Amino acid sequence: MSNIRGMRGFLASSIGVTCAAALVLPLAPSVAAAPMRPAPTAEAATAPGERPAPGHTDSLPLTALPATRATPTSPAAREQGLPPRDVRRFSLVGVIWDDPDAELHGRVEVRTRATATGTWSGWQDLETHNAEHAADPGTAERTSGRVRGSTAPLWVGDSDGVEVRVRADQAQDPFANPLPSGLRLELVNPGQEEPSRPAGRAAAPQDTPATTMTAETAAASAANAELAPLGALEIPELTPDRTREELFALRGAELTEEQRARPYIGPRPRIVTRRGWGANESWREKKFVYTKKVKAAFVHHTASGNGYKCSQAPSVIRGIYRYHVKSMGWRDIGYNFVVDKCGNIYEGRAGGVAKPVLGAHTLGFNTHSMGIALLGSHASSKPSGAAVKAVARLTAWKLGLYGANPRGKTYLKSGGGNLYAKGRNVRLNVISGHRDGFATECPGWQMYRKLGTARSTAAELQGR
Structure with a gap:
């Protein structure tokens, strides 16, 4: 265990610092005219000991x-x-x-x-x-x-x-x-997950030795070294007292006197790591990119429909991740966090869940913010109570690390978009919907109208 901790500390210092939607x-x-064929045998699940596909x-x-090729009167197909x-x-x-x-x-x-x-x-x-x-x-x-x-x-x-x-x-x-x-x-x-890994549940230390991880996987895991062992499949939740202790350990030198006297922060929620949902770390760019702080959270929905099982969420996230990187050409998945309808929280873009990782979620307002995407479609369907509570728990903790009040307002400088010109300082809710920073329907009206509840719950969890 001491060797693992030593390796974890080394990696943390040498590597860790270094509503688009499905x-x-x-x-x-x-369809009656659609070609048909006999149904094939369903693919067998990966057997224990097999490498995932x-x-x-x-x-x-x-x-x-x-029927639509170019013509003299309509030259463009x-x-x-x-x-x-x-x-x-x-x-x-x-x-x-x-x-x-x-x-x-x-x-x-x-x-x-x-x-x-x-x-x-x-x-x-x-x-x-x-x-x-x-x-x-x-x-x-x-x-x-x-x-x-x-x-x-x-x-x-x-x-x-x-x-x-x-x-x-x-x-x-x-x-x-x-x-x-x-x-x-x-x-x-999106490929299969590793065998015998229940979604979001951590394996025993002997099941996740550092020697079995690639350098990219180790780097992504080491970015969370202050919060969980190297190779962990989840970051466990903490009590309020333990969370405050962690706040001082992580950000003590940066805290104001007021924050030291009254550390407003919600208890850290359980978060499934990238390794926990099966991220292939070779797809993304190796280096992590950070901003200086987290002043606001933008809430999105993935418009993904609500009929999925929560056990399928890791596959959906892997599909979005691959599309963002391989097809759209981004450096990594765009969201900082993803929340499914059962209230499970997943680490998004690599770099450390407690750190100000620069995302690609809200065009013009990615700097000094984080993006949270609900895995669902909420234009006309209400989000689950578990999902709204998860957004509140996540923001109470993450915004609390940076001294932000979930009920408050803040200013962000626009990087350019269809609502605000580049360089304009815009006053926004600390917990905003995507549509507050860009002309879009995201995060869906039914989720947008729940943001007041999320703000109040997050503030209460912070002890305000």
């Missing part, structure tokens, strides 16, 4: 559909897509294009064939306005040359057939190029 929608009744992404270029086809197994689908600043004015629809039954879904829409979830303009992540425009991804479950059509808005100039260039369909298989 949709989970119920399948519509099968790795994930993959298949990227397929879209082409003009036969107004519809692209793919006819029905067999593909490798996937669970999440999205459409990307070359220019991240280009907007797709139109409609993107897909239908998929379920592996278990061999039946096709009805047509389902992909959200085309995804730019509000992004790194701030001018940052290294945004100007890397790898970032692409994209729809939100759609979680469809285990599938092996797909058809897609992208239709331009009829109001667009028919002689202009109505669709962005380089349209591609991304089919994401």
Whole structure:
């Protein structure tokens, strides 16, 4: 144990310091004209001792559909897509294009064939306005040359057939190029988790030795070295007294006299680590990027539908992570935290859950903030009480580390967006919805109207 602690401390010092969203929608009744085939045998679960199946992404270029090719009176094709086809197994689908600043004015629809039954879904829409979830303009992540425009991804479950059509808005100039260039369909298989790992439950120390981890996995884990052992699958919750002790240990030299006298902070909640939800650390960029503090929290929803089981949440998160990095060209998953409907909290972007990690969640306001995404769809469906309570518990703790009052207001400088010009100081709630910083429907009206409850509960948990 002393060797593990010593290694943990070494890694912490040498490495640790160094509403776009997935949709989970119920399948519509099968289309009468859809091709059918006998249902295959369901894939067996990974047996103990087996290596988990790795994930993959298949990227397929879209082409003009036969009935919509360019003509002398309409020189630019107004519809692209793919006819029905067999593909490798996937669970999440999205459409990307070359220019991240280009907007797709139109409609993107897909239908998929379920592996278990061999039946096709009805047509389902992909959200085309995804730019509000992004790194701030001018940052290294945004100007890397790898970032692409994209729809939100759609979680469809285990599938092996797909058809897609992208239709331009009829109001667009028919002689202009109505669709962005380089349209591609991304089919994401998030891969399996390691065998015998219940979602979010920590294994015994002997089950997670440092010698079995890659350097990238060890680095991501070491960023939380002050909170949990190296290789931990979760960061356990703490009592209020232990949390205050941890506050002084983590930030004692930076605390004001008032914070020392009255440390307003909620008890640390249980958080599933990146290793706990099965993040492949080789996908992301190696270095971590930080801001100086956390002044505000932006709440999102992933518009993912509410029919998923909480045991499936790690797979959905891995799918979003892979889409953000491999398809959209981001350095890591955009959100700092994800919360499922059962109230489980998951570590998002790597760098340490107690640290001010720079995310890519709220275009223009990523600096000095954190992004929390509810895994669900809350435009018309109410979020679960467990999810709202989890947001309150998480913000009470994380904002408390930086002396922020969940009921208060703060100022953030805009990095540029469609609501506030770059450089403008904007007064915002310390706990804000995504729509407060960008013109978007996120986090859905039903979640947005619960933010008052989350603020009050978080403040009470802090002892205010």
